[in-house]
Amino acid sequence: MSKYFSPEKETASREQIVEWQNAGLVDCVKRVWDNVPYYRKKMEKKGVTPDDIKGIEDLHKLPFLTKDDLRDAYPYGLLARPLSDCVRIHSTSGTTGRRVVAFYTQNDIDLWDECCARALTAAGATEEDVVQVSYGYGLFTGGFGLNGGSHKVGCLTLPMSSGNTDRQIQFMTDLGATVLCCTPSYAAYLGESIHERGVRDKIRLKAGIFGAEAWTEEMRRDIEETLGIKAYDIYGLTEISGPGVAFECENQDGMHINEDYFIVEVIDPKTGEVLPDGEKGELVFTAFAKEAFPLLRYRTKDICILSREKCSCGRTFVKMTKPLGRSDDMLIVKGVNVFPSQIETVLLNHGYAANYQIIVDRHKNSDSLEVRVEMTPEMFSDELSKVSAKERELVAGLKSMLGIHADVKLVAPKSIVRSEGKAVRVIDKRNLYKG
Amino acid sequence: MTTKQISVFLENRPGTLAEFCKVLQKNNIDMRAMCVADAMDFGIARVIVDNVYDTVTVLKDEGYVCQITKVLTVEMEDRPGALSEILALLGEQNINLEYTYAFLTREKDKAYLVIKVADNAAAADILKKNGVKVICQDELEKIFGD
Numbered sequence: 001m002s003k004y005f006s007p008e009k010e011t012a013s014r015e016q017i018v019e020w021q022n023a024g025l026v027d028c029v030k031r032v033w034d035n036v037p038y039y040r041k042k043m044e045k046k047g048v049t050p051d052d053i054k055g056i057e058d059l060h061k062l063p064f065l066t067k068d069d070l071r072d073a074y075p076y077g078l079l080a081r082p083l084s085d086c087v088r089i090h091s092t093s094g095t096t097g098r099r100v101v102a103f104y105t106q107n108d109i110d111l112w113d114e115c116c117a118r119a120l121t122a123a124g125a126t127e128e129d130v131v132q133v134s135y136g137y138g139l140f141t142g143g144f145g146l147n148g149g150s151h152k153v154g155c156l157t158l159p160m161s162s163g164n165t166d167r168q169i170q171f172m173t174d175l176g177a178t179v180l181c182c183t184p185s186y187a188a189y190l191g192e193s194i195h196e197r198g199v200r201d202k203i204r205l206k207a208g209i210f211g212a213e214a215w216t217e218e219m220r221r222d223i224e225e226t227l228g229i230k231a232y233d234i235y236g237l238t239e240i241s242g243p244g245v246a247f248e249c250e251n252q253d254g255m256h257i258n259e260d261y262f263i264v265e266v267i268d269p270k271t272g273e274v275l276p277d278g279e280k281g282e283l284v285f286t287a288f289a290k291e292a293f294p295l296l297r298y299r300t301k302d303i304c305i306l307s308r309e310k311c312s313c314g315r316t317f318v319k320m321t322k323p324l325g326r327s328d329d330m331l332i333v334k335g336v337n338v339f340p341s342q343i344e345t346v347l348l349n350h351g352y353a354a355n356y357q358i359i360v361d362r363h364k365n366s367d368s369l370e371v372r373v374e375m376t377p378e379m380f381s382d383e384l385s386k387v388s389a390k391e392r393e394l395v396a397g398l399k400s401m402l403g404i405h406a407d408v409k410l411v412a413p414k415s416i417v418r419s420e421g422k423a424v425r426v427i428d429k430r431n432l433y434k435g
Numbered sequence: 436m437t438t439k440q441i442s443v444f445l446e447n448r449p450g451t452l453a454e455f456c457k458v459l460q461k462n463n464i465d466m467r468a469m470c471v472a473d474a475m476d477f478g479i480a481r482v483i484v485d486n487v488y489d490t491v492t493v494l495k496d497e498g499y500v501c502q503i504t505k506v507l508t509v510e511m512e513d514r515p516g517a518l519s520e521i522l523a524l525l526g527e528q529n530i531n532l533e534y535t536y537a538f539l540t541r542e543k544d545k546a547y548l549v550i551k552v553a554d555n556a557a558a559a560d561i562l563k564k565n566g567v568k569v570i571c572q573d574e575l576e577k578i579f580g581d
Contacts, residue, residue: 375477381502
């Protein structure tokens with residue numbers, strides 16, 4: 001069994017990869033110009049036509065696409081194929097209610113499955129393996145993505161979805177799962193639960209693919225030790241397709257980007273200038289191979305470094321570091337995207353001033369989110385139960401906006417640290433981006 | 436018929452009550468009674484002071500969130516059983532206590548009970564009908580003034 005899922009792609013020469021990308025880009029630009037007025041308008045505004053794009057050296061001439069564009073164009077504005085050609089959507093949480101929806105044709109699903117199959121194969125999965133997919137299934141891409149990849153490799157797939165730890169462990173032991181796919185924090189939690197139940201010797205796991213949130217090397221070692229596995233990182237965004245845009249090989253030192261489908265650039269987030277390989281900047285993807293929802297120069301807001309150093313695994317695809325930070329203020333907590341503006345909206349909706357601070361922490365590899373809210377005369381009452389009730393209303397409001405639980409802590413007025421007059425809104429104690 | 440209590444929001448962390456008392460001290464405010472209620476992550480200090488309005492001004496200037504709450508203060512004899520008799524009167528009439536606390540003054544043989552109920556007038560009526568002395572703000576200040 002090969003250590004690559006598609007050796008002719010994954011170990012192709014640089015010239016070959018560039019050839020694929022040149023042809024793919026030219027074709028993609030023509031397709032969006034002809035079929036997506038939104039793109040056409042953006043290109044016209046920048047004075048670019050498909051004739052100006054002969055290959056990847058012309059990529060910089062194209063306008064960037066941002067999440068705001070995706071929201072503006074919601075739901076059909078960026079669709080490049082008739083809806084009748086589409087077979088599925090996935091969606092990602094937005095800031096204030098407006099979501100981002102991505103469309104897939106059957107070919108787009110196949111492409112995505114292929115990416116996940118490569119990731120699984122790189123983690124050592126073959127058709128002999130039993131893959132437990134404990135990412136959520138639904139609008140979130142984690143579950144369906146790895147599920148499709150696992151089918152493609154020919155593994156026995158356990159579509160567990162997230163939650164229900166007892167059932168997870170029961171299937172893991174009874175059916176002898178060998179590869180686990182979920183968020184790193186859930187992997188750590190499962191590891192602990194397995195030890196608590198004393199069933200560690202019944203576990204047959206050898207590898208895990210963990211993504212959708214940032215995790216440190218320390219956490220990797222922790223999970224590897226607890227579960228007795230090798231833990232692999234995987235990268236992807238719903239907009240670009242889902243998990244599998246990039247994946248780790250056996251060297252576990254950066255993720256190979258599937259360059260036969262995606263062109264990657266790193267830019268200076270302030271100026272938009274393209275940076276040379278090896279420099280830290282914002283990742284920008286062009287998903288030229290997708291049919292329904294192609295993306296040209298999509299800004300991810302993830303800060304990374306690219307490396308084209310030869311990898312001993314034999315893959316020739318460029319490698320990206322784990323995200324080293326964000327160029328916006330988005331937080332990923334328990335695998336869920338959280339924007340401070342969402343929290344502000346909840347406070348304002350409840351009639352409170354937006355004097356708050358978000359504290360994110362991680363204990364025993366599990367994230368916690370605390371929102372400190374400055375007490376106001378409007379919120380105050382002489383009765384404890386009335387204040388507590390208002391606190392609970394906020395907790396419920398946050399849960400409904402963010403989709404995850406946040407603790408609310410009421411603090412004294414003006415107690416939130418202000419630096420140079422500006423309140424510090426986010427304190428992330430997790431040290432996720434140590435580089 | 437009612438007396439004025441100041442309720443103050445306090446964060447639940449070491450030193451907040453000390454800081455609060457320091458503010459009173461700095462401004463020469465005499466506290467007559469105090470009770471602190473705590474939830475998981477915050478507390479409410481309820482205080483009876485000699486000068487209500489000055490105190491509220493001081494606290495607001497210092498950035499505290501506080502409010503004046505009207506409560507009932509009743510005089511009782513300083514002997515075993517006095518409290519239970521008063522509480523029984525309210526209980527019999529199905530009046531729920533939100534909270535209560537007691538304090539002593541220099542007045543010999545007397546104790547004072549602060550009561551918070553939903554309907555002050557109704558509770559005061561019952562107490563008065565049964566011969567319990569309900570103190571008004573002027574009387575309270577007089578007691579402290581002695």
